[in-house]
Each structure stands twice: as C-alpha cells, then as structure tokens.
Amino acid sequence: xxxxxxxxxxxxxxxxxxxxxxxxxxxxxxxxxxxxxxxxxxxxxxxxxxxxxxxxxxxxxxxxxxxxxxxxxxxxxxxxxxxxxxxxxxxxxxxxxxxxxxxxxxxxxxxxxxxxxxxxxxxxxxxxxxxxxxxxxxxxxxxxxxxxxxxxxxxxxxxxxxxxxxxxxxxxxxxxxxxxxxxxxxxxxxxxxxxxxxxxxxxxxxxxxxxxxxxxxxxxxxxxxxxxxxx
Numbered sequence: 001x002x003x004x005x006x007x008x009x010x011x012x013x014x015x016x017x018x019x020x021x022x023x024x025x026x027x028x029x030x031x032x033x034x035x036x037x038x039x040x041x042x043x044x045x046x047x048x049x050x051x052x053x054x055x056x057x058x059x060x061x062x063x064x065x066x067x068x069x070x071x072x073x074x075x076x077x078x079x080x081x082x083x084x085x086x087x088x089x090x091x092x093x094x095x096x097x098x099x100x101x102x103x104x105x106x107x108x109x110x111x112x113x114x115x116x117x118x119x120x121x122x123x124x125x126x127x128x129x130x131x132x133x134x135x136x137x138x139x140x141x142x143x144x145x146x147x148x149x150x151x152x153x154x155x156x157x158x159x160x161x162x163x164x165x166x167x168x169x170x171x172x173x174x175x176x177x178x179x180x181x182x183x184x185x186x187x188x189x190x191x192x193x194x195x196x197x198x199x200x201x202x203x204x205x206x207x208x209x210x211x212x213x214x215x216x217x218x219x220x221x222x223x224x225x226x227x228x229x230x231x
Contacts, residue, residue: 028057
C-alpha cells in the first residue's frame with residue numbers, strides 16, 4: 001500500500017467474533033483470569049486488568065474472548081482502515097459477524113462442540129451467500145430460524161450493494177465507512193448494530209503481544225479479514 005502497488009478500491013474488512021484464541025480462554029474463574037494475566041503481562045498486568053476487568057466468574061469467558069479478538073483479528077481488520085486512510089483514498093467498511101448458528105439438538109461434529117463454539121471462522125459464509133438450505137443438504141445440522149433468514153437477506157443485500165456501487169449501505173443496513181473520526185464497524189449478530197472499536201484496549205494489546213493468539217488472513221479482491229483458530 002505504501003508503494004501504491006495495491007489497487008485503490010473500496011474494501012470490506014470482515015472478522016468473526018469467535019475465530020481467535022488467547023491463553024486467557026483457559027481461565028474458568030476470575031481468579032484464574034487474573035493469574036493468567038499476571039503471567040502474560042507481568043508488571044503491566046494491573047494496567048491490562050484496568051482495560052479488560054472481570055468482577056465475577058460469569059464475566060471471564062466473554063472477556064477472554066474479547067481480548068482474543070481485539071488482540072488479533074479485530075485489530076487486523078481495523079488496520080485495513082488505518083492503512084487505507086494513510087495510503088489510499090477509497091473507503092473501508094468493517095464488520096464483525098457475531099451470530100451463533102442454531103444447531104440441531106444432539107448433533108455431533110468431529111471438529112467443534114456445538115455447546116461451546118461461537119461465531120467460528122467461515123460461519124458467516126452461509127449468510128453472505130444465502131445458501132443455508134444447501135448447508136443442510138446432506139445432514140440437517142442447523143435449525144435455521146426466521147431471524148437467520150432475515151439476517152442472510154440483509155447481509156447478502158449489503159454485499160450486492162457493495163458489488164454494484166462500492167458502498168454496502170442499503171435501506172436496511174446503514175453501514176458507515178471507517179475513519180479516524182468514526183471508528184466504527186457493523187455487528188451482524190442477534191441484531192444489526194453499528195458499534196465503535198475499543199481503540200484504547202486494542203492499541204495496548206498491540207503494544208504488549210503475547211504468544212498463543214492466532215491470526216492470519218483470508219480474502220479476495222476487495223474483501224479482506226483476519227482469522228484464527230475456528231473456535
């Protein structure tokens with residue numbers, strides 16, 4: 001991008017809420033969480049716990065998932081906007097897919113546990129392309145709800161609008177372009193909302209990297225994202 005060898009075109013930077021990992025996700029209790037934080041961050045652990053606090057055992061799993069996400073794929077996707085704003089002129093639109101599939105009761109898989117898996121890597125694909133029925137073609141593993149169908153309509157509509165115009169905003173999905181002034185993304189989950197990045201926490205995590213967080217990339221022309229382990 002710095003040498004302008006990358007096409008200056010609009011980009012969707014997408015990530016899923018449950019596709020990253022952190023050593024903190026081994027914690028079962030708030031005490032575990034604080035102990036692991038102390039091991040990972042040493043003298044800086046107090047500052048980390050101020051940015052990512054837990055006050056009960058029930059808060060541990062969602063906060064650890066938030067740390068995993070913001071240390072890797074959320075930061076990587078946000079950086080698409082940061083770098084595009086620095087080197088190019090075209091907009092970047094960022095989203096997080098955050099809908100857990102409605103699994104058929106009792107279904108068993110070799111590579112994931114329906115009881116604990118979240119919005120794993122590629123879980124969003126059946127929504128973007130509205131192929132939920134094909135997903136169940138050989139085995140009925142999901143009980144798609146009316147909301148799943150609606151969400152797929154809205155996501156596919158945004159993708160079509162992006163292909164047509166370079167802007168994914170539709171009459172239903174109001175999707176702002178990322179900017180320093182509007183540090184926002186669209187969250188596709190149990191509803192569709194526009195939310196702001198936790199820039200302070202993400203910048204702190206980027207300055208204090210630890211081993212054990214998965215990150216990488218997936219993409220096609222105009223669509224890029226970070227990725228990590230599936231669940």
